[in-house]
Amino acid sequence: MSDQTRDATASAAELAGRAAAGDHAAWRDLIRRYELMVDAVVHCHGVTGLDAEDARQTVWCRLAEHLDGIRSPERIGSWIARTAHREAALQARLARRARALEAAEGPRLLDPVDHRTPESEFLRAEVDRGVREAIAAIEEPERTVLALDLHRPGAPAAEVADCTGLALDEVASVRRRARRRLLRLLRESDM
Amino acid sequence: MRGRDEDERADLLIAELRRGRPEAGPMSERVVRAADGAFAARAVEAPVAEVVDDSLERSGGVRPSTVPGPRYVVLRGSGVEVRLEISEHGDERRVLGRVVPSAGGAVEVRSPFGAREFAVDGGGGFTACGVPRGPVRLLLRDGGEPRLATRWITV
Numbered sequence: 001m002s003d004q005t006r007d008a009t010a011s012a013a014e015l016a017g018r019a020a021a022g023d024h025a026a027w028r029d030l031i032r033r034y035e036l037m038v039d040a041v042v043h044c045h046g047v048t049g050l051d052a053e054d055a056r057q058t059v060w061c062r063l064a065e066h067l068d069g070i071r072s073p074e075r076i077g078s079w080i081a082r083t084a085h086r087e088a089a090l091q092a093r094l095a096r097r098a099r100a101l102e103a104a105e106g107p108r109l110l111d112p113v114d115h116r117t118p119e120s121e122f123l124r125a126e127v128d129r130g131v132r133e134a135i136a137a138i139e140e141p142e143r144t145v146l147a148l149d150l151h152r153p154g155a156p157a158a159e160v161a162d163c164t165g166l167a168l169d170e171v172a173s174v175r176r177r178a179r180r181r182l183l184r185l186l187r188e189s190d191m
Numbered sequence: 192m193r194g195r196d197e198d199e200r201a202d203l204l205i206a207e208l209r210r211g212r213p214e215a216g217p218m219s220e221r222v223v224r225a226a227d228g229a230f231a232a233r234a235v236e237a238p239v240a241e242v243v244d245d246s247l248e249r250s251g252g253v254r255p256s257t258v259p260g261p262r263y264v265v266l267r268g269s270g271v272e273v274r275l276e277i278s279e280h281g282d283e284r285r286v287l288g289r290v291v292p293s294a295g296g297a298v299e300v301r302s303p304f305g306a307r308e309f310a311v312d313g314g315g316g317f318t319a320c321g322v323p324r325g326p327v328r329l330l331l332r333d334g335g336e337p338r339l340a341t342r343w344i345t346v
Contacts, residue, residue: 019230027230031218039215048213050282050324053222054345058326060226061303061343064233065328091345093247097262098279124211131208150208151215179201186204 013073020067040151045088055091078165081144134185142178228303237337240268290315296333
């Protein structure tokens with residue numbers, strides 16, 4: 001979704017209310033409004049490919065289920081962010097399980113040749129693991145601010161605020177705090 | 192100033208991490224269809240059972256778990272417990288379930304793209320084969336309206 005298509009006229013709470021009443025166009029607008037945030041959150045847990053598709057599907061299924069009982073529709077963005085973190089973290093575990101199962105069955109003949117060196121792969125995996133563990137240790141709203149910072153560089157402050165429930169003028173300072181926390185956590189995990 | 196040094200290092204770290212990571216993109220057509228499927232089927236006149244235990248959440252923190260066996264999930268709602276044993280077969284899952292207390296009837300296994308029904312035996316057991324990977328929701332039926340629906344879970 002580009003910022004041009006973001007429905008600036010309707011608030012998230014209005015869209016959630018109309019979607020709960022069965023308005024399909026409002027449902028589409030609602031999920032378009034948060035699709036990039038959900039993708040950023042899924043990526044920051046290291047979930048890719050079909051696993052990422054599964055996690056994104058489940059987030060929208062959970063939202064559809066949640067619409068009727070929604071208590072604070074004005075905070076729907078941060079509800080979606082929390083749900084996305086939860087489902088992405090679970091999906092990351094499912095994916096690691098599936099890889100472990102495959103490894104237990106032995107190499108497949110049709111596996112593509114991997115030209116990356118074992119060293120660069122190892123370092124990359126270590127950094128990814130460090131980020132994943134840091135994300136798991138960081139709480140909202142810093143966690144989602146970081147996900148957007150990493151995978152949606154240049155996201156407007158209004159979008160970050162909408163996805164986290166922060167006030168517009170808090171976004172910059174929370175981002176600064178979140179970056180520092182990530183730096184410290186990655187440093188600790190090196191030791 | 193120490194704080195400023197730290198901020199500069201944090202900014203460099205973010206720039207470095209961004210290089211190896213994809214930018215967020217829009218949903219695929221399949222995800223949009225799944226979202227629409229869940230929206231169309233959202234009205235369920237039944238209490239919702241929540242996850243009370245998931246072996247996936249217990250094993251190994253964020254590090255890889257060592258020996259993968261089946262995954263066990265327990266959901267509970269309205270005095271009914273649904274115990275699931277989920278195993279993977281490529282892109283399909285086999286779900287062995289037990290409903291406690293048992294009431295017979297059938298269980299509908301719903302994905303965003305469709306639904307299939309499986310019989311529940313006298314002991315509350317059922318076997319659902321060929322369940323597609325991704326989100327699923329189970330509805331317990333004994334005749335007409337479902338008496339319990341599980342929340343959506345990814346299998």
